[in-house]
Amino acid sequence: MTNSTSTFETRGPHENTPRDTPRDTPRDTPRDTPRGNTAHAIADLRRRVVGTVHTAEDPAWDRARMAWTVNVDQQPLAVLEVHDADDVQAAIRWAVDHGVDVTAQPTGHSAVSEAADGVLLLRTRALDEISVDVQRRTAWVGAGVKSGELLAALDGTGLTFLAGSNPDPTVVGMTITGGISWFGRSFGLGADSVVTVELVDGLGRLRRLSADEEPELFWAVRGGGGSFGIITRIEVALHPAPSLYGGRLLWPLEQMAAVLDAFRTATATAPPELTLWFHTYQFPPFPELPEPIRGKSFVSVAAAYLGNAVEGERMLAPFRSVKGIAMDLMGELPMAALGSIADEPTEPMPGLQSSHLLRELDDQTAAAIVAAVGPDSGSPLTVFQIRHLGAAFAAEVADAGSHGPVTEPYSVFALGVPAVPELVPAIHGQFARVADAVSAVDSGRTLLNFLESDQDPALWWSAGTRARLAAAKQVADPLGIVRSNRPIRS
Ligand SMILES: Cc1cc2nc3c(=O)[nH]c(=O)nc-3n(C[C@H](O)[C@H](O)[C@H](O)COP(=O)(O)OP(=O)(O)OC[C@H]3O[C@@H](n4cnc5c(N)ncnc54)[C@H](O)[C@@H]3O)c2cc1C
Numbered sequence: 001m002t003n004s005t006s007t008f009e010t011r012g013p014h015e016n017t018p019r020d021t022p023r024d025t026p027r028d029t030p031r032d033t034p035r036g037n038t039a040h041a042i043a044d045l046r047r048r049v050v051g052t053v054h055t056a057e058d059p060a061w062d063r064a065r066m067a068w069t070v071n072v073d074q075q076p077l078a079v080l081e082v083h084d085a086d087d088v089q090a091a092i093r094w095a096v097d098h099g100v101d102v103t104a105q106p107t108g109h110s111a112v113s114e115a116a117d118g119v120l121l122l123r124t125r126a127l128d129e130i131s132v133d134v135q136r137r138t139a140w141v142g143a144g145v146k147s148g149e150l151l152a153a154l155d156g157t158g159l160t161f162l163a164g165s166n167p168d169p170t171v172v173g174m175t176i177t178g179g180i181s182w183f184g185r186s187f188g189l190g191a192d193s194v195v196t197v198e199l200v201d202g203l204g205r206l207r208r209l210s211a212d213e214e215p216e217l218f219w220a221v222r223g224g225g226g227s228f229g230i231i232t233r234i235e236v237a238l239h240p241a242p243s244l245y246g247g248r249l250l251w252p253l254e255q256m257a258a259v260l261d262a263f264r265t266a267t268a269t270a271p272p273e274l275t276l277w278f279h280t281y282q283f284p285p286f287p288e289l290p291e292p293i294r295g296k297s298f299v300s301v302a303a304a305y306l307g308n309a310v311e312g313e314r315m316l317a318p319f320r321s322v323k324g325i326a327m328d329l330m331g332e333l334p335m336a337a338l339g340s341i342a343d344e345p346t347e348p349m350p351g352l353q354s355s356h357l358l359r360e361l362d363d364q365t366a367a368a369i370v371a372a373v374g375p376d377s378g379s380p381l382t383v384f385q386i387r388h389l390g391a392a393f394a395a396e397v398a399d400a401g402s403h404g405p406v407t408e409p410y411s412v413f414a415l416g417v418p419a420v421p422e423l424v425p426a427i428h429g430q431f432a433r434v435a436d437a438v439s440a441v442d443s444g445r446t447l448l449n450f451l452e453s454d455q456d457p458a459l460w461w462s463a464g465t466r467a468r469l470a471a472a473k474q475v476a477d478p479l480g481i482v483r484s485n486r487p488i489r490s
Contacts, residue, residue, distance in 0.1 A: 038055075038077070041094075041098045041100070042055055042078060044094060044097075044098070045078065045080070045091070045094050045120070048090045048091075048093070048094050049080060049082070049083065049087045049090050049091055049094075050083035050084070050086075050087055051080050051081045051082045051083035051084075051087045051126065052080070052081045053078055053079070053080050054078060054079040054080075054081075055077075055078045055079075064079040065079055065116075065121070066108070066348065067105065067107075067108025067109075067111030067116075067348070068107045068108040068109045068111065068168070068348045068349075069108060069109065069110075069111050069348070069349070069350065069351050069453075070348050070349060070350050071350040071351065071352070071418060072108070072111040072112065072113055072453060073113065074108075074111055074113045074115075074116035074117060074121075075113070075116070075117045075118070076103075076116050076117065076118065076119050076120065076121040077100060077118050077119060077120060078120050078121070079120075079121045079122075079123060080120060080121070080122050080123065081123045081125065081126065082122055082123065082124055082126060082127065083126055084126065084127070085127065085198075085200070085232040085233070088122065088124075088200045088230050088232055089200045089204050089206065091120060091122060091230075092200050092201075092202065092203075092204040092229075092230065092481075092482075093204035094120075095120055095481055096202075096203060096204060096479060096481060100118075100119065100120050100481070101118065101119040101120070101481045101482070101483050102119055102120045102121075102122065102230065102481055102482055102483070103115050103116055103119050103120075103121055103122065103226065103482065103483040103484065103485075104121075104122045104124055104143065104173075104226055104230045104231070105121050105122070105123065105485075106123060106124045106125060106143060106144055106170040106172070106173055107146070107168060107169060107170060107173065108348075109166070109168065109169045109173065109174075110169075110173065110177075110449070110453075110485050111453065111485065112453045112454075112485040113453070114483075114487070115483045115484055115485045115487070116483075119483055122230060123144075124142070124143035124144040124170070124172075124230075124232075125144040126144055127142030127143040127144040127145070127232060127233065128142050128144050128145055128149075129141060129142035129145070129233060130142070130145055130149065130150060130153045132153055132154060132157065132159075132238070134157050134159065134238075137159060137237060137238040137239070138195055138235050138236065138237055138238060139153070139154070139161060139235070139236055139238055140196075140233055140234070140235045141171045141172070141233060141234055141235075141236065142232070142233045143170065143172045143230070143231050143232055143233060143234070144170065145170060145171050145172075146167060146168055146169065146170055146171070147163045147164060147166070147167050147168070147169055147170070147171055147174060147339075148163075148167020148168065148336075148338075148339050148346075149167075150163070150171050151163055151167065151335050151336050151338050151339070152336040154238065154335050154336075155334050155335050155336040156334075157238075158240065158241060158242045159238040159239065159240060159241060160183060160238065160239055160240075160241035160244075160335050160338075161181075161190075161193070161236050161237075161238055161239070162175070162179050162181035162183055162184060162187060162188075162189070162190035162193050162236075162239070163181055163182065163183070163338055163339075164179070164180055164181055164182070164190075164449075165182070165277075165339070165341075165342040165344055166339060166342065166344045166346065167338070167339035167346060168346040171234065171236065172231050172234050173226075174190060174449065175190040175191055175193075175194060175234065175236065176191065176194075176221055176222065176223070176224070176225050176226060176231070176234075177191070177223065177225045177403070177448045177449050177486055178190065178191055178223060178403050178447060178448050178449045179191050179193070179449070180387070180389075180393075180406075180411075180447060180449055180450075182246075182275050182304040182338060182341070183239060183241070183275070183304070183306065184275075184389070184392060184393050185270075185272045185273075185274075185275050185388070185389070185390060185391035185392055185393060186239070186272045186273055186306060186391070186392055187239045187392055188392040188393065188395060188397060189223075189393065189397075189400075189401075189403055189405075189406070190236070191222040191223045191401045191402075191403040192222065192397050192400050192401055192403070193236050193237040193239070194221075194222050194234060194235070194236055194237075194401065195210065195235040195236060195237055196208065196209065196210045196213075196234070196235035197209040197210070197218065197221050197222075197231055197234050197235075198231065198232050198233050198234070199221070199228065199229035199230060199231045199232060199476075200229050200230050200232060201228065201229035201476040201477060201482075202228075202229055202476055202477025202478065202479055202480070202481050202482045203477075203478065203479070207229065207476070209221060211399055216472055216475070217472055217475065217476055218401070219401055219402055219468075219472070220401075220402050220468070220469050220472035220473070220476075221401070221402075222400075222401020222402060222403060223401040223402035223403025223404065223448070224401075224402045224469045224472065224473075224486075224488065225448070225457075225484045225485070225486040226482070226483075226484035226485070226486070227469070227473050227477065227482055227483075227484040227486070227487065227488050228472060228473055228476040228477060228482065229476050229477065229482055230482065241306055241335060242306075243306070243307060243308055243332065244304065244305070244306060244332070244333045244334070244335060244338070245303075245305045245307060245308060245309045245311075245312035245313075245330070245331070245332050245333070246302070246303045246304040246305055246312070246330065246331075246333055246338075246341050247302070247303065247328075247329040247330040247331055247333070247340075247341055248279075248300050248301065248302045248303075248327070248329045248330070248341065248342075248343070249300060249301050249316075249319055249325055249327070249328055249329070249330065250281075250298040250299070250300040250325070250326050250327040250329070251298065251299050251300070251322060251324050251325055251326055252296075252297070252298065252299075252324060252326055253280060253297040253298055253299050253374065253375045254324075254375050255299055255322055255323070255324055256280060256299040256370050256373075256374045256375060257366075257367075257370045257374070258322045258323075259278070259299045259300075259301060259319065259322055260278060260299075260366050260369065260370060261366070262301070262318040262319045262321070262322050263276060263278040263301055263318075263319075263386070263388075264361055264366060265318045266301075266315065266316070266318045266319065267361075267388040267390075267409075267410075270315065270388065271315075272391040272392060273305060273306040273307050274303065274304075274305045274306075274307075274312070274315050275303070275304045275305075275387075275388060276301055276302070276303050276388045277301070277302045277303075277342070277385055277386065277387045277388065278299075278300075278301055278385065278386040279298075279299070279300040279301070279302060279383060279384065279385050279386075280297070280298065280299050280300070280373055280374075280379075280381070280383070280384045281293075281297065281298045281299075281300060281382070281383055282297045282379070282380075282381065282382055283295060283296055283297070283298075283382075284382075284417075284419070292326075292327065297375070298326065298327075301316075301319050302341050302342055303315075303316060303330070303341070304338070304341055308332075309331075309332055312330075313330075316330070349417065350417055350418050350419065351415055351416070351417060351418075352415070352416045352417075352418055352424065352427050352428070352431075352452070353413065353414065353415050353416075353450065353452055354413075354414045354431035354434060354435070354452055355411060355412060355413045355414070355446050355447060355450035355451070355452070356411070356412045356434075356435065356438050356442050356443075356446065357406070357408035357410070357411050357412075357442070357443045357444075357445045357446060357447065358386075358408055358409070358410040358411070358412060358438055358441045358442060358443065359408055359409075359441045359442075359443050360409065360410075360441050361386070361409075361410050361441070362440075362441060364440065365437065365438055365440060365441050368436070368437035368438070369384075369386075369434075369437050369438065371437065372430075372433045372434055372436070372437040373414075373430075373433075373434065373437075377433075379430050379433075380416060380423060380426045380427055380430055381414050381415060381416050381427070381430055381434075382415050382416060382417045383413075383414070383415040384412075384413075384414050384415075384434070385412070385413040385414070385415075386410055386411070386412050386413075387410065387411045387413065388409065388410060389406050389408060389409055389410060389411055390409040393405065393406040394406060394407045394409075402461075402465055402468070402469060403448065404462075404465065406447065408443045408445070411447055411450065412434065412438055413450055414430070414431055414434050416430065416431070444459075445459060445460060446459040446460060447460065448460040448461070448486060451486070453485075456489075457486045457487065457488070457489075458489070461488075466488060466489065466490050467490045469488045469490075470488050470489075470490035473488055
């Protein structure tokens with residue numbers, strides 16, 4: 001499906017005036033003076049950049065504008081595959097001159113139409129630098145580098161970065177809105193492991209942010225997301241990971257209550273080096289899936305332990321005593337194989353999600369969860385997940401970024417795959433059932449990285465944080481042209 005935008009509002013270079021309040025979305029404030037036309041502006045963009053510019057006239061437009069979550073039907077004005085950091089700067093200056101908003105969307109794992117509609121959307125894949133400094137324990141990565149690519153580069157170094165479940169999101173994208181990692185219980189949030197950020201701000205100025213350089217913007221970008229400019233590269237701290245033991249155990253879904261019980265027992269005493277996630281899965285009857293899982297439902301525990309197999313197995317004892325293990329995928333893993341633990345899809349797919357943070361996981365809530373998504377529930381969810389957080393996630397960190405600690409010990413995440421539109425109401429109905437099941441212990445907050453596309457980031461940022469982020473945005477993007485999937489509304 002295409003959206004042929006033939007004209008759009010543009011301003012000349014001298015007509016831009018800072019707005020009183022920063023905004024991330026053009027819907028709040030209409031553009032000032034319509035001027036120019038799309039064809040001229042796009043021709044001007046093509047003159048200024050080296051990378052490829054796609055527009056609605058392009059036969060490959062639908063592919064170019066597509067997000068990883070393919071059900072988000074975003075309609076940018078144009079898509080630029082940037083060639084290098086100079087292209088980012090040229091693109092923002094063009095956007096300023098023509099009165100167009102701009103956003104970065106390397107993969108679209110967390111696509112929000114509001115951030116992308118009508119904008120110049122930048123694909124940063126070509127910014128693929130990975131420079132690992134084993135001595136300093138830091139790595140510079142370009143804005144196109146995926147989490148799995150940095151993990152692969154760290155293989156054999158005995159170091160890791162704060163990677164999440166899926167190897168496909170970019171290091172930049174997942175880190176600037178929190179970075180909920182397998183290793184967060186040991187080392188905290190990905191956002192707080194950022195050492196340096198280089199970005200092009202909303203006026204096309206290069207800025208370097210660190211604890212010593214522009215500390216307020218440095219605070220803002222570590223949890224405030226992509227609202228302050230387009231990041232070209234980032235330096236992240238690396239952490240010791242001499243060995244990794246982990247994987248998954250799967251049982252038939254009928255064992256859900258027993259496995260959830262074991263999960264609560266194991267997480268009550270787990271050391272920071274051990275992270276456990278509880279899952280239920282419903283695999284569709286697709287022929288491309290392996291026979292042992294095709295069309296079947298399972299309950300599972302996934303584990304990542306920064307330590308050896310003997311110790312790791314000792315901690316998994318509560319699960320080993322649950323009968324009927326259908327698959328045992330535990331083992332010693334190279335860091336590059338971290339993504340195999342959750343084994344999530346990396347190819348674009350439709351998805352709807354819902355998430356909650358829990359103050360605790362008590363008997364009543366556990367029973368309510370089993371009733372809501374267990375064997376007899378009729379749940380249409382593809383994945384239901386409970387992540388154990390706590391330990392360093394909850395710690396107050398000196399010089400922390402704007403994300404702030406996650407004090408809740410558990411996060412719940414539900415994923416539905418609307419393979420056909422008719423499934424959408426059933427999935428939303430199931431999200432409501434899950435919300436009811438956890439309501440007694442729901443903290444009312446939702447992790448920024450797990451917000452559904454139509455949810456307000458105020459479910460994570462406090463009013464005080466939003467006001468401070470808005471002030472930082474005013475400094476970096478006084479014209480309010482940089483849009484983010486997590487808009488800052490003070
Ligand atoms: C299957 C799956 C598993 C996930 N697991 C985890 C997990 O374990 N832990 C976790 O923390 N999160 C997780 N997430 C959430 C994920 O981290 C976010 O979706 C993240 O935003 C993805 O980053 P991206 O750049 O790949 O996504 P995109 O959707 O391409 O970008 C998201 C936003 O990031 C900002 N952004 C990206 N690059 C730049 C840049 N160069 N400059 C400025 N802004 C930029 C933009 O505002 C953009 O709107 C998961 C998501 C999915 C779909």
